[in-house]
Amino acid sequence: MQMNTAAALLRAESLRKSFGSQQVLKDISFDLRKGETLSLLGPSGSGKSTCLRCLNFLEKPDGGAVFLEDKRIGQVPARRGGLRLMTDTELAPQRAEMAMVFQLFYLWPHLSVRDNVALGPIKSGGLSRAEAHALADEMLDKVHLRHKADEYPERLSGGQQQRVAIARALAQRPKVILFDEPTSALDPELVGEVLGVIKELAEEGRSMILVTHEIRFAREVADRVIFMDGGHIVEQGPAAEVIDRPQMPRTQAFLHQVGGAASPRG
């Protein structure tokens, strides 16, 4: 377990977000420490994806702040005082530091696997084609797909495509990786290979936030768990504590429903 005194790598402070009259995030605050895997659990519609998307300002929060290594994300001092939202151009380098892996992989069909992974580092990382290809091969090695570098995405299984998407995220050399239900769109027999790669990244000491319905996996791999419901953090703590001995009735009910409780509660 990490020391409480360790400085936060990523800090969300009082994030709030509404869509129309629906308040989707209500005062969400948490820290991610360096090298930590934090798992975000909760029922569908509880605000998990919105929370992840607010961290890198893919979604603009209505209130609150996000800091990565104490640097404010998405907002800069305005000329007339106060803060203003960054433009997309200003945001791009910050977003690259927080790579996202989505449920659907969005690979370019007309590019080889290697080119899919190399594209970001060439376009926004300033790498030459040769450098980016070398980096892509290295990252494809990490997801055990170097032998598929010259293939096109349509020739790969869903699990392999998601591993390419993870290699693409790694090639950004991000400080944090945000996973939003990375295995939810996969056939059950393909889930394991993707979780295996995520587990290796956790063991390497990457800093990651993982939204998942794979409760047992979260129990095994995450250092800490946050349980969200209705736009609130209901409960958070070490994975084993929250998942094996949830304190709040809503957490208990959710874990019971999804069959994630490791042992019957006594």
Ligand code: ADP
């Ligand atoms: P989760 O990922 O936990 O399932 P989401 O963050 O996707 O939850 O959604 C939380 C709530 O916000 C849901 O009720 C959803 O319908 C709503 N919502 C999410 N994105 C939008 C949007 N772009 N416009 C309107 N409502 C949205």
Ligand code: MG
């Ligand atoms: Mg979601």
